[in-house]
Amino acid sequence: MEKLVIVPTYNELENIEELLTRVLGLPYDLHILIVDDNSPDGTASVVKEWQKKTDRVHLLQRPGKMGLGSAYRDGFRYALANGAEYIFEMDADFSHDPDALGQFLENITDVDIVLGSRYLHGVTVVNWPLSRLILSYSANMYSRIITGMPLADATGGFKCFRRRALEGIRLDRVKSEGYSFQIEMSFRCWKRGFKIKEIPIIFVDRRAGVSKMSRKIIWEAAGMVWRMRFLDLLGQLE
Ligand SMILES: Nc1nc2c(ncn2[C@@H]2O[C@H](COP(=O)(O)OP(=O)(O)O)[C@@H](O)[C@H]2O)c(=O)[nH]1
Ligand SMILES: [Mg+2]
Numbered sequence: 431m432e433k434l435v436i437v438p439t440y441n442e443l444e445n446i447e448e449l450l451t452r453v454l455g456l457p458y459d460l461h462i463l464i465v466d467d468n469s470p471d472g473t474a475s476v477v478k479e480w481q482k483k484t485d486r487v488h489l490l491q492r493p494g495k496m497g498l499g500s501a502y503r504d505g506f507r508y509a510l511a512n513g514a515e516y517i518f519e520m521d522a523d524f525s526h527d528p529d530a531l532g533q534f535l536e537n538i539t540d541v542d543i544v545l546g547s548r549y550l551h552g553v554t555v556v557n558w559p560l561s562r563l564i565l566s567y568s569a570n571m572y573s574r575i576i577t578g579m580p581l582a583d584a585t586g587g588f589k590c591f592r593r594r595a596l597e598g599i600r601l602d603r604v605k606s607e608g609y610s611f612q613i614e615m616s617f618r619c620w621k622r623g624f625k626i627k628e629i630p631i632i633f634v635d636r637r638a639g640v641s642k643m644s645r646k647i648i649w650e651a652a653g654m655v656w657r658m659r660f661l662d663l664l665g666q667l668e
Contacts (some may be wrong), residue, residue, distance in 0.1 A: 431461045434488075434514040435531065438501035439464055442522040443471040444638035450480050450548070452528040458535060463488040463508055464522075465501040492579065497607030498642075499614075506596050514569075517596060519589040523636035526588040528632055534590040542595040542624035545581065545616065546588030546631035557635035562643075569651060573613050576655045579620055581628060584613045588631055595624045600668060608647030610654040617658045621667055 436452055436618045439446065446464070453462050466474040468491065480487045490504055502519060509517045516538060530546065537544045548555050549570060555563055566585060574585045587609070599618045606614045618627055663665045 431509075431514050431624050433458060434509045434512070435460050435462045435518040435520055436468065436502060436505035436509065437464050437520050437522050438463060438498055438505070439466045439469060439473045439522045440495055440642060441469045441471045441585045442473050442639055443469070445522050445524060445636075446473050447477045449522055449524070449528070450477070452660045453531070454484065454486055456528065456531060459486075460531065460640075461486045461488060461514070463505055465490045465492065467492045467495045467501065469633075475527055498609075499604065499607040499611035502615075503604060506591075509570065510525055510593065510596060514526060515593050517591045517593065518594040519587055519591075521587055523639055525633050525636055527632065528633070530588070533629055534588075537629050538590050538592060540625075540643050541627040542592045543584065543616070543619055543626045545623050545626060545628045546586055546633075547581075547583035547628040548586055548631065548633045549556070549582040550628050550630045553591070554623065554630055554632045555635075556635075557618050558571065565648070569648075571654050572652070576659055577613070577615055577617055579613075581616060581626065583628065585609045586631075586633075587612050588633075589615075591619075594609055595622075596621050596654075598622050598624060603668070605657075606650060608644075609649050610647075610651035614654060614658060615633070616649065618667065621662060 464477045477489045534544045570584055
């Protein structure tokens with residue numbers, strides 16, 4: 431398992447079948463790990479059917495909805511324990527185009543992390559309500575100002591990490607659950623000296639199912655960037 435795409439899922443039954451088809455159909459011998467939080471719609475049962483057909487599909491089942499951050503932390507541990515060299519983060523809802531995975535692999539050769547960026551060349555977001563776009567864009571400006579991290583899109587969740595980056599930070603110290611998880615991961619890696627490269631992606635709003643965005647997630651992110659900044663100032667980021 432050299433390349434592992436981690437996809438957290440909560441009620442993604444409408445997307446999962448096509449997602450597995452598209453990712454496994456790519457010519458890069460990708461493995462895919464679904465981290466499912468006991469989705470009531472039965473997302474995991476589709477994954478289990480696939481596991482009978484191929485050994486490139488992996489499933490972590492968790493007892494209930496525990497958040498995106500901890501889903502990825504569990505996924506990262508699985509990736510490291512199973513020898514993955516290139517570890518991707520990707521959403522299940524086709525906001526992230528599986529066909530872009532190849533570009534991540536091309537770009538990771540000389541860096542440690544590749545970030546799919548929605549705000550690198552203007553704004554490449556399709557079909558989001560204006561309110562959601564403004565929220566995301568302002569969150570990125572806020573994060574850039576407070577953390578000093580020079581990224582156009584620090585909250586994006588389409589990423590590729592090299593193994594050494596995930597090994598280089600303390601995953602057990604990563605506390606965020608919502609979108610701030612993305613900022614926290616990049617910040618910790620950046621502070622450790624890992625090289626991050628942004629590549630432009632076109633982000634399309636989910637085609638099916640519902641978003642899990644919430645007020646709680648926004649407040650968490652607002653506070654987390656300050657937490658990062660102070661931990662760093664106090665030399666306690668590690
Ligand atoms: N396992 C797990 N997956 C989650 C959770 N919250 C969101 N996800 C998944 O994370 C991805 C991004 O969430 P989504 O609702 O699309 O967020 P949005 O696109 O920003 O509105 C999707 O694949 C979701 O199914 C969670 O608590 N646990
Ligand atoms: Mg989404």
